[in-house]
Amino acid sequence: xxxxxxxxxxxxxxxxxxxxxxxxxxxxxxxxxxxxxxxxxxxxxxxxxxxxxxxxxxxxxxxxxxxxxxxxxxxxxxxxxxxxxxxxxxxxxxxxxxxxxxxxxxxxxxxxxxxxxxxxxxxxxxxxxxxxxxxxxxxxxxxxxxxxxxxxxxxxxxxxxxxxxxxxxxxxxxxxxxxxxxxxxxxxxxxxxxxxxxxxxxxxxxxxxxxxxxxxxxxxxxxxxxxxxxxxxxxxxxxxxxxxxxxxxxxxxxxxxxxxxxxxxxxxx
Amino acid sequence: xxxxxxxxxxxxxxxxxxxxxxxxxxxxxxxxxxxxxxxxxxxxxxxxxxxxxxxxxxxxxxxxxxxxxxxxxxxxxxxxxxxxxxxxxxxxxxxxxxxxxxxxxxxxxxxxxxxxxxxxxxxxxxxxxxxxxxxxxxxxxxxxxxxxxxxxxxxxxxxxxxxxxxxxxxxxxxxxxxxxxxxxxxxxxxxxxxxxxxxxxxxxxxxxxxxxxxxxxxxxxxxxxxxxxxxxxxxxxxxxxxxxxxxxxxxxxxxxxxxxxxxxxxxxxxxxxxxxxxxxxxxxxxxxxxxxxxxxxxxxxxxxxxxxxxxxxxxxxxxxxxxxxxxxxxxxxxxxxxxxxxxxxxxxxxxxxxxxxxxxxxxxxxxxxxxxxxxxxxxxxxxxxxxxxxxxxxxxxxxxxxxxxxxxxxxxxxxxxxxxxxxxxxxxxxxxxxxxxxxxxxxxxxxxxxxxxxxxxxxxxxxxxxxxxxxxxxxxxxxxxxxxxxxxx
Ligand SMILES: Nc1ncnc2c1ncn2[C@@H]1O[C@H](COP(=O)(O)OP(=O)(O)OP(=O)(O)O)[C@@H](O)[C@H]1O
Ligand SMILES: [Mg+2]
Numbered sequence: 001x002x003x004x005x006x007x008x009x010x011x012x013x014x015x016x017x018x019x020x021x022x023x024x025x026x027x028x029x030x031x032x033x034x035x036x037x038x039x040x041x042x043x044x045x046x047x048x049x050x051x052x053x054x055x056x057x058x059x060x061x062x063x064x065x066x067x068x069x070x071x072x073x074x075x076x077x078x079x080x081x082x083x084x085x086x087x088x089x090x091x092x093x094x095x096x097x098x099x100x101x102x103x104x105x106x107x108x109x110x111x112x113x114x115x116x117x118x119x120x121x122x123x124x125x126x127x128x129x130x131x132x133x134x135x136x137x138x139x140x141x142x143x144x145x146x147x148x149x150x151x152x153x154x155x156x157x158x159x160x161x162x163x164x165x166x167x168x169x170x171x172x173x174x175x176x177x178x179x180x181x182x183x184x185x186x187x188x189x190x191x192x193x194x195x196x197x198x199x200x201x202x203x204x205x206x207x208x209x210x211x212x213x214x215x216x217x218x219x220x221x222x223x224x225x226x227x228x229x230x231x232x233x234x235x236x237x238x239x240x241x242x243x244x245x246x247x248x249x250x251x252x253x254x255x256x257x258x259x260x261x262x263x264x265x266x267x268x269x
Numbered sequence: 270x271x272x273x274x275x276x277x278x279x280x281x282x283x284x285x286x287x288x289x290x291x292x293x294x295x296x297x298x299x300x301x302x303x304x305x306x307x308x309x310x311x312x313x314x315x316x317x318x319x320x321x322x323x324x325x326x327x328x329x330x331x332x333x334x335x336x337x338x339x340x341x342x343x344x345x346x347x348x349x350x351x352x353x354x355x356x357x358x359x360x361x362x363x364x365x366x367x368x369x370x371x372x373x374x375x376x377x378x379x380x381x382x383x384x385x386x387x388x389x390x391x392x393x394x395x396x397x398x399x400x401x402x403x404x405x406x407x408x409x410x411x412x413x414x415x416x417x418x419x420x421x422x423x424x425x426x427x428x429x430x431x432x433x434x435x436x437x438x439x440x441x442x443x444x445x446x447x448x449x450x451x452x453x454x455x456x457x458x459x460x461x462x463x464x465x466x467x468x469x470x471x472x473x474x475x476x477x478x479x480x481x482x483x484x485x486x487x488x489x490x491x492x493x494x495x496x497x498x499x500x501x502x503x504x505x506x507x508x509x510x511x512x513x514x515x516x517x518x519x520x521x522x523x524x525x526x527x528x529x530x531x532x533x534x535x536x537x538x539x540x541x542x543x544x545x546x547x548x549x550x551x552x553x554x555x556x557x558x559x560x561x562x563x564x565x566x567x568x569x570x571x572x573x574x575x576x577x578x579x580x581x582x583x584x585x586x587x588x589x590x591x592x593x594x595x596x597x598x599x600x601x602x603x604x605x606x607x608x609x610x611x612x613x614x615x616x617x618x619x620x621x622x623x624x625x626x627x628x629x630x631x632x633x634x635x636x637x638x639x640x641x642x643x644x645x646x647x648x649x650x651x652x653x654x655x656x657x658x659x660x661x662x663x664x665x666x667x668x669x670x671x672x673x674x675x676x677x678x679x680x681x682x683x684x685x686x687x688x689x690x691x692x693x694x695x696x697x698x699x700x701x702x703x704x705x706x707x708x709x710x711x712x713x714x715x716x717x718x719x720x721x722x723x724x725x726x727x728x729x730x731x732x733x734x735x736x737x738x739x740x741x742x743x744x745x746x747x748x749x750x751x752x753x754x755x756x757x758x
Contacts, residue, residue: 116645143271
C-alpha cells in the first residue's frame with residue numbers, strides 16, 4: 001500500500017538515518033537552535049459552556065541533547081503541556097515550533113511525520129497494541145512511515161534496529177510475546193524501543209515509571225538515561241519523584257498552569 | 270504499510286470478524302445460487318414459451334384472394350435470402366376424429382357425446398413436408414460417396430424437416446405413446462398395418478390422443494372434415510381413413526392431446542386440393558445474431574412481392590418467435606430485473622454485518638487508534654486501516670461465496686437429491702422430504718445457468734456494499750481525537 005499523503009512529509013524530514021550506528025554523532029542541528037520551542041502557549045478546555053484555562057502562557061525552549069525533568073503537583077498541567085510539546089494537542093493560543101518551524105501551520109501529514117520521526121512518546125500506561133508481538137510493536141513507527149515497498153526494502157535494517165534496542169533493554173527472550181503476556185516493566189521497555197526506533201530528536205516521557213514498583217521503575221529509568229546519554233536526544237521526563245528529578249540537569253517546576261521555576265544545575269567540571 | 274499489516278492482524282486476531290466474512294459469504298453464495306437457478310428456470314420457461322416455434326413465422330393473409338394459394342413463390346423468395354437456413358410450409362386444418370369399423374362405430378358415437386372425451390374429438394391436422402421419397406433417393410445417392418469417407422447429405426431436404434419441431438417431438442421418449450420406428454421417416458407404413466391392395470396414408474398422433482383413444486401403431490382412425498367445393502360452391506364433408514404410424518411427444522399437453530401430423534401433400538389431397546399451405550416456418554443461419562434484421566427484410570421483401578399482403582382483411586405477418594410471444598417474454602424479463610433488485614437486498618444485509626462488526630471494532634480499538642495517531646499515523650491512514658478490514662472481509666467472503674456458490678449451482682441436482690434423502694430425521698417425515706418435485710415441471714432436473722458476468726457483478730456488488738458500509742465506522746475512527754482515544758481504558 002503506497003501512501004501518497006505521507007510521502008511529502010518523508011521528504012521534508014531527514015531520510016531514515018542509517019542504522020543505530022551509535023558512534024556517529026547526531027545529525028547537525030545547530031546547538032543554539034532549540035528542538036522544540038513554545039511561545040505564549042495557552043490551553044483551555046471547554047466543559048459544558050464554560051471554558052477552563054489550564055495553561056496560562058508558557059514560554060519554553062528545549063535545546064538539543066537536554067535532559068529535562070518536569071515536576072509539579074497533580075493537576076498542574078504537566079501532561080497537558082507534554083501533549084502540546086508532542087503535537088498531540090493543539091494550544092488554544094500561542095506557537096509551537098518544532099525544528100524551527102511552526103508545527104501547527106504545517107499540513108496534517110507533516111505533523112504526523114514529525115510525531116513519527118522526530119518525537120518519541122512514552123506513556124504511563126505503555127499503550128502497546130495487544131494484537132502485536134513485542135518486536136512488531138517496536139517496529140510500528142517504521143511500518144507507519146513506510147510504504148509497503150519501502151518497508152520490505154528496508155525491513156532488515158529496521159528489524160536490526162528494533163532487535164538491538166530490545167536487546168539492550170533485555171527483551172530478547174520475549175520478542176514474540178504479546179503485551180498481555182508481559183509484565184509492566186517489560187511493556188515499558190517495549191514502549192521505549194518503539195519510541196526510539198526512528199532515533200527521534202525528542203523523547204517525551206509522561207511518568208514512565210508511574211505504574212511500576214520502585215525497583216522496576218529504577219531499572220527502566222536507568223535504561224532510558226543510558227540511551228539518552230548514548231544518543232543525546234532531548235528528553236522531557238514528567239515525574240513526581242524528587243530523586244529522579246535530581247538526576248536531570250534542568251528542572252522545570254510547574255504550578256497551576258505556569259512554569260514557576262526553570263533551574264539548570266551547572267556542569268560540575 | 271501498517272494498514273495492510275495491522276488490518277490483517279486485527280482480522281485474524283478477532284473471531285468476531287468471521288461474522289463479517291460469514292455475512293458476505295452467505296450473501297454472495299445465496300445470490301449466485303438463487304440467481305443461477307432462477308436464470309435456469311427462466312431460460313427453461315423461455316424455451317417452453319417458445320415451444321415449437323421456429324425462428325421466424327410467416328403467416329400470409331389467406332383471406333386475401335390476391336395472395337397465391339400455392340406455397341412455391343413464397344418459399345423460393347424466402348429461401349433466396351442469404352440468412353435463411355431452411356423454410357418449410359405447414360398446412361393447418363381441423364377435423365373430427367372417429368374410429369372406423371363395426372364395433373368401433375358405437376364407441377365413436379359414445380365418445381363424441383362424452384364430455385370427458387369430446388375434447389379429443391376435434392383435432393388439428395398439420396401437413397408437413399417430409400419428402401419421404403426424395404429423402405430416400407437422396408440418402409441412396411449418398412451411400413456411395415460415404416463409402417469413400419465423404420459425409421455428404423442433401424442439406425436442404427434434411428433442414429426443412431428439422432425446421433418443424435416434429436422431428437424433436439418424434440425423437441422424444443414417450444411413456445404412454447408408441448414411438449415411430451424411424452423419426453426421420455415418420456410416415457412410413459407401420460409393420461402391423463393390415464395388408465390391403467392400397468395402403469392407407471399414415472399419420473402421427475400426439476401421445477395423449479393415442480393413449481386416450483386406446484390406439485396403437487397400425488390402428489386405423491377416420492378423420493372427417495368440411496371443405497369447400499370450388500365447383501359446386503358449397504361446403505361438402507369428406508371422410509378418409511388413416512393408419513397410425515406412431516405418436517409424438519411435444520412439450521405441450523394440448524398439442525399432444527389434439528394434433529395429428531401427416532404429409533402435406535396427403536392433407537392437401539384430403540382437402541380436395543383447395544388448400545396448399547397456411548404458414549411458412551423459417552430457420553435462420555444465426556437467429557441470435559441478426560434474427561430481427563432478417564425478419565424485417567423478409568417482411569418488406571414479401572410485402573413488395575404481394576406474397577403476404579392482405580390489406581383488406583388483415584395484413585399478412587412476418588414475425589420472429591419473440592414477437593409472436595412478445596408479452597409473455599416481456600413479463601419474464603421484468604421478473605428477472607425485479608428479482609435482481611430484490612435479491613440485492615441480501616448484499617445490503619451482508620454489508621450491514623460488516624458495518625456492525627466494524628463499528629464494534631472501532632469502539633473496542635479506540636485506544637489503539639489513539640496510539641497510532643500518537644506515533645504518526647494520519648487520519649487517512651486510520652481510515653484506510655478500517656476500510657482495509659472491510660476489504661479483507663469482502664475479499665475472503667466474496668471469494669469463498671463465489672467458489673461455493675458456483676459449485677453449488679452446478680451441482681444443485683445431486684445436492685438436492687442428497688438433501689431430500691438425508692433429511693429423514695426429526696422433525697422431517699421418515700421417508701425424507703421432496704425439496705424439488707420433479708413431476709411438477711417439464712424438466713426432471715433443477716435447471717441452473719451460471720453466468721460469469723452475473724457472478725462478477727455479485728462479487729463487485731459485495732465489495733461495494735462492504736466498503737460503503739465500512740466507510741461509516743472508518744470515518745468515525747479517522748475523526749477521533751487521539752488524546753480522547755488514548756484516555757479510553
Ligand atoms: N480533556 C480535558 N478536559 C477538561 N479538563 C482537562 C482535560 N485534560 C486535562 N484537564 C484538566 O487539566 C488539568 C491539568 O491536567 P493534567 O493532566 O495536565 O495534569 P498533570 O499535571 O499531568 O497531573 P498528574 O500529575 O496527576 O498527571 C486538570 O485539572 C485536568 O482536570
Ligand atoms: Mg499527568
